[in-house]
Structures are given as structure tokens and as C-alpha cells.
Amino acid sequence: MPRRGLAWRAVIIGAAFVALMVWVIAYHASLTNAVAQLSTLPGPSWSAILIAVGAVVASYCCSAVALSAAAGRRLPLGRTLLVQFAAAAANRVTPGGVGGMAVNARYLRTQELSAGTVGAALSLSAMAHIGIASIGFLAMGPMLTKLPIAHSLLTTRVHGLPVIVAVLVAVPLIVWWLARAARSRLHVDGGMAVAIRDARSALSSASRQPKRLALLLAATAGVKATNLLALLAATWAFDGDIADWRVAVVYLVGVPVAEAIPTPGGIGGVDAVLVAGLARFGTSTAGAVLAAVIVFRLLTFWAPIVPGMISAGLLRRQHAL
Numbered sequence: 001m002p003r004r005g006l007a008w009r010a011v012i013i014g015a016a017f018v019a020l021m022v023w024v025i026a027y028h029a030s031l032t033n034a035v036a037q038l039s040t041l042p043g044p045s046w047s048a049i050l051i052a053v054g055a056v057v058a059s060y061c062c063s064a065v066a067l068s069a070a071a072g073r074r075l076p077l078g079r080t081l082l083v084q085f086a087a088a089a090a091n092r093v094t095p096g097g098v099g100g101m102a103v104n105a106r107y108l109r110t111q112e113l114s115a116g117t118v119g120a121a122l123s124l125s126a127m128a129h130i131g132i133a134s135i136g137f138l139a140m141g142p143m144l145t146k147l148p149i150a151h152s153l154l155t156t157r158v159h160g161l162p163v164i165v166a167v168l169v170a171v172p173l174i175v176w177w178l179a180r181a182a183r184s185r186l187h188v189d190g191g192m193a194v195a196i197r198d199a200r201s202a203l204s205s206a207s208r209q210p211k212r213l214a215l216l217l218a219a220t221a222g223v224k225a226t227n228l229l230a231l232l233a234a235t236w237a238f239d240g241d242i243a244d245w246r247v248a249v250v251y252l253v254g255v256p257v258a259e260a261i262p263t264p265g266g267i268g269g270v271d272a273v274l275v276a277g278l279a280r281f282g283t284s285t286a287g288a289v290l291a292a293v294i295v296f297r298l299l300t301f302w303a304p305i306v307p308g309m310i311s312a313g314l315l316r317r318q319h320a321l
Contacts, residue, residue, distance in 0.1 A: 044237040049295065052233035055226045056299045060084045062222035066128065069216035070121040071108055072209070079320055082311040083107045086321065089308025092301070103312075106321050128220040136224060136252035227300060228252070234296040235278070238288040250277035271297060 064080040083103060090099030101122055108118045228251050232244055254273040274293045315321040 044291070044295070045239070046237075048233045048237035052230040052237070052295065052299055055230040055233060056303070059223050059226035059230070059300075060088070060304075062219045062226060066125060066216055066219035066223065067104060067108075067121070069212055069219060070125040070128070071111070071113060071117070072121070072212060073111070073113075075111060079315070079318075080107075082315055083320070085304055085308040085310075086312040086315060087308070088304040089312060092305055092308075103321065107315070110320050124216060125220075128216050129223075132217065132220045132224055133252075133256045137256060140249045140252045224252075230299060231274075231292075231296050234292040234299075235289075237295060238291050247278065250274060267301065 060081060061077075063084045064075075064077060067080055067084070068075040068077075087100035087103040090103050091097055093099060094102075104125075105118050105122060108121060109115070113121070228248060231251050232247055235247055250273070254277045255270055259270060271293060274296070275290060278289045278293065312321065
């Protein structure tokens, strides 16, 4: 990898961490108060915790079904489920879900799929995730202005210029620059040309299979829905009085934005958005909100690491990775 590419990644990740530190400093008093309130909270509702655990497990089952639908063939459900745990563990050490994609690609190659077909399957999966996230974003879009981050962008001005204007100008420019940089570094050789041709053929074949696409979209939506249920259950566990639809706004609108931060699993950004967003709605104490976010992130981010490492070891011994 070129050194310049590594330098830019370091700059982006560093900027993300700086932004996180600025947020921590800005909300230092509120965070200190929330941490102090944790010790005064009553015990959680264990039935709600069990619902959250079941929802997280169901999300991995939906992810396994989605991968099978994207691949266009029936994959062994048990082994594919183990692969999803291994992919989750890999995502904890790589930004942007790169580790999980690599694990899934390796697994699909062991299923005797060509490189082009694997690329098409991963592309279909990524497009399905983007499509479902966009639908959720648009559905909850009217409530976007009630999120603290969006409110800050809409009201904050620098030398009389709204910050939202600068953001709307900067984001397309950054996307254009990244696309141009990617095109300038793309060297298509014979092997890559074959892979691209196979990928186009596989995508074309998928477009003529509406049942397959419907299953892929349904399973991908299931991943989102089960994770949302886990967050709802985490708020129920601490008697949060936040309306369920408002929790959905924070999750469907705020989390996809936070996950764009190039950190493994959106760590830091997702936590900040959830705490800030949930604290904005309802009259729950800051301690209850912080406890709910901690439980949710423990179940969805930290808990899968050990099962994922064990799954990776089993799959390696079975020559499935």
C-alpha cells in the first residue's frame, strides 16, 4: 500500500478521534453527572436484557441468510452463522467493515464461487445495506432536526455562515476527491478484468431473480430491525421513558452517520450519538441513558468478539476459511 494512502488514513482516523475528544470535553459536565448516577440506578429488568440478547443473536441469523441470498446459492446455515461471528470479530480491529468483508469473501471462495461471483455477492450485500439504511433515514428524516448534532449544524454559524452550508459543500467535494484518487490508482490487469466481467455477469443474473433480491432485502432489513429491538430492550431494562419511535429516530438516522467515522465498528462515534440523541428525548435520567447505551454496545460490539474468535478457529480447522 502506498505510504501516502497510509498517511491519509492516519489523518482521517486522527481527525475522528479529535472530534470525539472535543465532544467529550463539550459534554464533560453531563457525562460526569451521568456516570455519578449509574451507582444510584436500580437493578435492570432481566427479561428486557434477555430480549436484547435474543435480538442480537437473531441479527446474526438474518446476516447469515442475507449472505446466502447475496451469493445466490443455499449455504449451510450453521457454518454461515459461525462465519458471521468471525466477521464481527474481524470488524473490531478494522475500520469500515473491511475485516468482515474479507472473512465473508474468504468463506465464499471456499464454497467454490469464482472471484467475480464473490465480488458481486459482496456488492449486492453492500447495496442492500445502503438501500435499507437509506429507507430508514428517509422514513425518519422529518425528525432529523431534533437530533443534537443536526440541531448544532443548523444553528451554529461561523462568521455569519451556517455550518450546514459548509458541510453540504465539503461532503460532495470529499467524495469527488476520493473517487478521483481511487480511479487514478486502479490498474486493471488481465486477472482483474476477468473478475470484473464475472462480477457484472453475476449482478445481471441477480437482477433477473426477484425472489432472491426480496430475500436479501428482507434479511438485511431484519438485521436492522433486530439491532433496533436490542436498543429498545436496553432502554426498557432501565425503565426509560423514551418513546420507542424516538429511539428508532436516533438509531436509524444517527447511527448510520456515526458509522461513517473510520473507526472499527464506529467505536466512539456511535456511542456518542446514542448517548447524546437518547438524552435529548424523554425525561430519563442521564444515568439511565448511559446504562442503556453501555448494555447495547456490550451486546452488539464487545460480546461477539470471543464467540467470533472461537468460530474463526473452528472454521480454520474445517478449512472453511
